Amino acid sequence: MTKPLNEVNLNNISSAANNAAQAAKSASDAASAAASNAAIAAKAAAESATAIAVVATDTSWMKKSLSGIENTLEEMRNNYVTMPQHAELIKELENHENRIIILDTERTRVTVLLSIGIGILGLLVSLLVYHLVG
DSSP: OOOOHHHHHHHHHHHHHHHHHHHHHHHHHHHHHHHHHHHHHHHHHHHHHHHHHHHHHHHHHHHHHHHHHHHHHHHHHHHOOOHHHHHHHHHHHHHHHHHHHHHHHHHHHHHHHHHHHHHHHHHHHHHHHHHHHO
């Protein structure tokens, strides 16, 4: 027995409509999953952008800090006394000390000679006075 043409067409149309409904449902599910994935990706991108901004801020701060450290080290290096400079300073200080000792010795010598000279001059004056008066 053959089915009438309308009944076959109705079965085919019904089957096609059922297949189309299943395809639409699958497409809807896929679109929903894609939207969910897109939302997750957007959230991840926003969090990543925030993290990148924080890292960029930290990097900028670190660059400024390192620049300050470099400047401080350069100042320290410029103000640092090297060993030859230190040796030269010690030599100069020793030279000053030697000159001070020589000046002290000379001053003492002059004082002693002046005292002896005053003593001799006093003796001569007293002898002259005794000879004139006496």
